[in-house]
Amino acid sequence: MGLLTIGAFAKASRLSPKALRLYDELGLLSPARVDPATGYRLYAPEQLERARLVAWLRRLGMPLARIGEVCELREVDAAAAAREVRAYWAQVEAETAARRDLAAFLVDHLSWKDPGMSPTTKPLGIRYAALSDTGLVRESNQDTAYAGSRLLAVADGFGAGGAPAGAAAVQVLKRLGVEGVAEGVGAGVPVGEILNALEDAVEQAGHAVRDIAGADPAPREVGTTLTALLWTGSQLAMVHIGDSRAYLVRDGGLFQITHDHTLVQSMVDEGRLTPEEAASHPQRSLLARALTGEAGATADIRLHDARPRDRYLLCSDGLSAVVPTEDIRGVVTSARDPEGAVRELVALANRAGGPDNVSCVVADVLEPEE
Incomplete structure (x- = not known):
């Protein structure tokens, strides 16, 4: 299979052409070749695996800089890349738990009033x-x-x-x-x-x-x-x-x-x-x-x-x-x-x-x- 146009590669990787152009600018996913006459970006089929990994990590909400680190790790040590994803998700869960606690507090605070408390109640x-x-x-x-x-x-x-x-x-x-x-x-x-x-x-x-x-x-x-x-x-x-x-x-x-x-x-x-x-x-x-x-x-x-x-x-x-x-x-x-x-x-x-x-x-x- 020869090189894929940006449109074909976008369809296969489920990334939009706009996203692919951004990832190219950031050095996250560069095309295999750029046509010198037209400037069209062309991608190799073997780049699909990296592109799909980027798409999955974006769906997790991972920042682009950290996605780049995971992708680079995967090239040399897949287990290390997996640990990095696990660490990121643990961080997300910790932050979510903190927000959940705050949300629960706010719900209780806004919806509950102690009938026994009044301005004259002693603290x-x-x-x-x-x-x-x-x-x-x-x-x-x-x-x-x-x-x-x-x-x-x-x-x-x-x-x-x-x-x-x-x-x-x-x-x-x-x-x-x-x-x-x-x-x-x-x-x-x-x-x-x-x-x-x-x-x-x-x-x-x-x-x-x-x-x-x-x-x-x-x-x-x-x-x-x-x-x-x-x-x-x-x-x-x-x-x-x-x-x-x-x-x-x-x-x-x-x-x-x-x-x-x-x-x-x-x-x-x-x-x-x-x-x-x-x-x-x-x-x-x-x-x-x-x-x-x-x-x-x-x-x-x-x-x-x-x-x-x-x-x-x-x-x-x-x-x-x-x-x-x-x-x-x-x-x-x-x-x-x-x-x-x-x-x-x-x-x-x-x-x-x-x-x-x-x-x-x-x-x-x-x-x-x-």
Whole structure:
């Protein structure tokens, strides 16, 4: 079979001539020959397989640049190309799940009204405690733990300026908590305004961290994780970036409500590692996202409805990466009060060798009369 005209090739590959011309311009699918006199593009039959792969990947919604990478991989290692497609689809599913959670929240928020809530209804209260410890190996403590009537936060700094970077990020959110009280956050302020205020605060926190990192000879190596809950009286607005964690204790169960932003966790999401393999992976602390000296990091921001007798735990990876989850659950479900819980959690980490700084914040949600 000889060369195919662009029309015949388009029909066989199910790609439009317009798409073929675009892919030629991008170097994604170049014709086998271009007639020097007419400028007509001619394609070889053996190019159909690549063209069909491009068409299938476009139907998945894959960006053209990434399609080019998959096509090039396929030429040398089909298994590697398959892994790249699997990784892309895992990313799509993760993003879809996040949008689904947001959509479900918005549906509930727009369609449900608690008949028991009124302008005179007293908000729920919280009782809290925070504790940070250097551990048994590190010479200094780069963690920041804070608990107040409006804000719960843990930041785990890294690099030469890690300690001030974490403290600066938390300080920005502390200002939001204080100003939020003055502006009536949680007393009828629309949810969108709360989330927008939190997004603005995260952006300001990023600027604060970049200012500190900019004074370091290696600014890209300075930054911090940040996991925080802003208390509104009936809900908790959460911001999260990095591998510090937030857990919810409800009805005797311990539930992780944050998703680690680490390279190893992304490999678990893509199916390349099992959770058991990830727990002992040598690069399990390598961050994929954090507040650093570079702009562009995106934090997870969402709302959680609070219930009386809920207990929240925020911690740095000096606890979660050192102490088994079941041991953490045992402490946070049995401790009588937040003060006892944070002391015992820090003690657990140190009994396990204390290889890292460890910080914990525990808060109980109380009935108004409590």
